[in-house]
Amino acid sequence: MSFAGIVYETESHDARQLEQKIEPIAKFFDDAERRVGGLAVPASLSKVHGQYLEAMALYRKASDEMLAFTKDGGRQHLIDAQGMGMTASEDLLRAGEVLWPGQYKPH
Amino acid sequence: MTELGLKIRLFASIVAASAMLSVLSGTAALAQAPVCSVWLIESSRFMNVPFGAFMPDRAFVPGSDKPMSNIPTVDLPVNIGVIKCGSELILYDTGWKQQEYLKMTGSDHWAPIGEQLKLLGFNAADVTKAVIGHAHWDHAGQLSDLPNAVLYVQRAELAAIEWALNYPEKHIKAINSDPGGCNRTPACGYMPLTMQEVYGKILKGQAKIVDGEMEILPGVIIHPAFRAHTAGSQLLEVPTSIGKLVFGSDAFSSYEGIRDWMVANIQQTDSVQQFLAYEQCYKITGGYEHCIAAHEPLSYTDKYPVTKNSWVALNGGRMAEIALAPGEKSRKP
Numbered sequence: 434m435s436f437a438g439i440v441y442e443t444e445s446h447d448a449r450q451l452e453q454k455i456e457p458i459a460k461f462f463d464d465a466e467r468r469v470g471g472l473a474v475p476a477s478l479s480k481v482h483g484q485y486l487e488a489m490a491l492y493r494k495a496s497d498e499m500l501a502f503t504k505d506g507g508r509q510h511l512i513d514a515q516g517m518g519m520t521a522s523e524d525l526l527r528a529g530e531v532l533w534p535g536q537y538k539p540h
Numbered sequence: 541m542t543e544l545g546l547k548i549r550l551f552a553s554i555v556a557a558s559a560m561l562s563v564l565s566g567t568a569a570l571a572q573a574p575v576c577s578v579w580l581i582e583s584s585r586f587m588n589v590p591f592g593a594f595m596p597d598r599a600f601v602p603g604s605d606k607p608m609s610n611i612p613t614v615d616l617p618v619n620i621g622v623i624k625c626g627s628e629l630i631l632y633d634t635g636w637k638q639q640e641y642l643k644m645t646g647s648d649h650w651a652p653i654g655e656q657l658k659l660l661g662f663n664a665a666d667v668t669k670a671v672i673g674h675a676h677w678d679h680a681g682q683l684s685d686l687p688n689a690v691l692y693v694q695r696a697e698l699a700a701i702e703w704a705l706n707y708p709e710k711h712i713k714a715i716n717s718d719p720g721g722c723n724r725t726p727a728c729g730y731m732p733l734t735m736q737e738v739y740g741k742i743l744k745g746q747a748k749i750v751d752g753e754m755e756i757l758p759g760v761i762i763h764p765a766f767r768a769h770t771a772g773s774q775l776l777e778v779p780t781s782i783g784k785l786v787f788g789s790d791a792f793s794s795y796e797g798i799r800d801w802m803v804a805n806i807q808q809t810d811s812v813q814q815f816l817a818y819e820q821c822y823k824i825t826g827g828y829e830h831c832i833a834a835h836e837p838l839s840y841t842d843k844y845p846v847t848k849n850s851w852v853a854l855n856g857g858r859m860a861e862i863a864l865a866p867g868e869k870s871r872k873p
Contacts, residue, residue: 435732435739436702442742443698443749515743519736526640526733537717538640540732 434458434496434518438511452503459496465489484528491521574758575779576625578862579660579871580832580847582840583635583678584642584650585857586616594835595794597802614837617858618678620653621787621832622660623778624868625757629662630669631689632776632787633834636681638733644716645678651854653682659853660871669756673789673834674770675701675738676729676807677716683737691741692762695749697772698738700808701730724807729770750774763824765791767810768817775817777824780863784825785846787832791817795836795844799828805835832862 437454441447466489474482495517502510522540529538591611592599601609621632635653636642642650654664670689672680675697683691704726707713714722715731722728741747748754754762759779766772768791776787791814792798793805798818803811821831829846833839840850840858850860851872861872 435735436705439698439735439739439742440702443695443747511743515736515740519733519740522732522736530640537644537719537721539717 434492434499435515438499438515448503448506452500455496455499455503459493459500462489462493462496466493478531481528481531484524485532488521488524488528491517491524495521573779574625575781575865576623576630576760576863577865577868578624578778578780578785579622580839580850580860580862581620581622581635581653581656581660582649582853582857582859583618583620583653583656583682584647585618586835587646587648588613589616594837595797595802595804596806616835616837617839618647619832619834619836619839620656621776621778622657622662623760623776624865625760625778628668628757629666630671630756630760630776631667631686632671632832633673633679633789634670634682634686636678636734637685638677638681638731641677641681641716641731641733649855649857651857653685655854656857656859659873660859670741671756671762671774671776671787673775673787673791674773675734676770676790677731677734678729679789679834680734680737683741689741689746691738691747692750692754692756692774693738693747694764694766694772694774695751696764696766697770697774698749700771701727701735705730726808729807763820765813765817765820767808767813769793769805769814770808773817775820781865782846782863783830785830785832785862786821786824788817788821789834792821792831792833793835795828795831795833795838798831798833 437451441451469486469489495514498510498514525540526538529540591614594614594616598608600612604610618635620635623630623632637652657664664685665688667686667689669692670683670686671692675693705713711725713727714725715727716722750762752764756762761777763775763777765775773789773791775791778785790805797804798821803814822828836844838844839847840860842848846862847860850858853859861870864870
C-alpha cells in the first residue's frame with residue numbers, strides 16, 4: 434500500500450492506476466478483518482485477538498482512505514491513510530509478539 | 541633617473557601590486573571555499589555477526605592462525621553521518637528505531653536519533669537534509685523524527701524496491717518478517733515500517749527524488765553508486781578542513797574492505813559496482829582513509845583513524861568528531 438502511494442507520488446500521478454492497485458488490497462483487508470473477527474479464540478487470547486482485529490480494521494480504513502483520494506483527489510485522505518497504516522503495522526507487531534514470540538511477525 | 545627609467549619603475553610597481561592583489565584574492569577565495577564540520581553517531585550495533593557473513597573473505601576457519609580467518613564474529617555499528625555546513629545540518633543515513641526490528645537482529649546499544657543529536661548540541665528539528673545511502677531498515681528508519689528534513693533518495697532505489705516487493709515469486713519478494721525470513725534476496729531489508737518512513741516524507745512534499753549526481757550544497761555532492769550495495773545506492777562527498785570525505789553507507793560497509801579491496805555486506809550487491817564505488821572514493825579523496833564506512837567493526841578506534849576522536853555516549857553507543865570547520869566549536873564532551 435505504501436509503495437502504491439510512492440509510485441503515485443513520484444512517477445505515475447495516475448489516480449486510476451492507484452485505484453487499481455488499492456482495490457485488491459482493500460478487499461484483502463476486508464476479508465482478513467471478517468475472518469479474524471469470526472475466529473473462536475480462548476479467553477487467554479481474547480485481548481490480543483481484539484488488538485489484531487483492530488489492526489486489520491485500521492488497515493482496511495487506510496485502504497478506504499486511499500480509494501477516497503482516487504475519487505475526490507483530497508490529499509488529506511492519503512496523509513490520513515499513511516498514518517493509519519503506520520499505526521496498524523505497529524499494532525500488528527505488538528500483537529504478533531504475543532502470538533509468535535521470537536519469530537517472524539507479519540505486519 | 542631618466543623618464544624611461546621612471547616609466548619602467550612605475551610599470552614594475554603596478555605589476556607587483558597586481559600580483560600581490562591576485563595572491564591575496566586567491567588566498568581569500570581559498571579561505572572562503574566552503575567546508576563542513578562532521579561527526580559520526582552509532583545508531584545501534586549488530587552483535588556477534590559471523591565475520592564471513594559480513595565479509596566472505598574473512599570467514600572464520602577454526603584453528604586458523606591467519607589474520608584473514610581467525611576472527612569468528614564481529615560487532616557492527618550502524619553509523620550515521622552528522623554534517624554541518626554553515627546553517628545547514630545534514631544527516632547521511634538516519635539509523636533506525638523500530639524496536640521489533642532491533643530485536644530481530646540481535647542489536648544492542650540503540651538510542652533515539654533525537655537524543656543523540658541533543659548530546660551534540662543539535663535538535664532533530666535543525667536537520668535540513670537527510671541523504672539516505674539506500675533505503676534498508678537500518679538506514680532509513682528515523683526519517684519521521686526529522687520534521688524539517690528533506691529526504692534525498694535515488695529514483696533507481698525506489699524503482700527497484702517496487703519491483704522486488706511486487707515480484708510474483710515469493711523468495712524474490714520475501715522480506716525479513718516473512719515465513720523463513722530472507723538473507724540477500726532482492727526485497728530483504730525493505731520492511732513495512734521503513735517504507736512508511738520513506739512514504740511519509742514523500743507524501744509531505746519533503747523528498748527530492750534524485751536521478752544520479754546532484755550537488756545539494758556547494759561542494760556537497762551526491763554521487764550515484766548503483767548496485768554497489770542496492771540498486772539505488774548513493775555516496776555523499778563532503779568538503780572538510782581535513783580534506784574531502786566520502787560517505788558510502790553500505791556500499792562502503794567496511795573500511796578494511798575499501799583499504800584491502802574486499803567485498804563487504806553483499807546484500808543486493810554487484811561486487812564489480814562495489815569496487816567501482818571504492819575507486820570513486822580513492823579518486824575523490826586521494827586514498828582510502830577518508831572513506832566513511834557504515835558498519836566497520838573498527839569504527840571509533842585508532843585502527844580506523846578518521847573515526848578515532850571518539851567517546852562513549854548514550855546506552856554505550858559511540859560518537860566521533862571527525863572534522864571541524866573554521867570557527868566551529870568541538871562537541872566532544
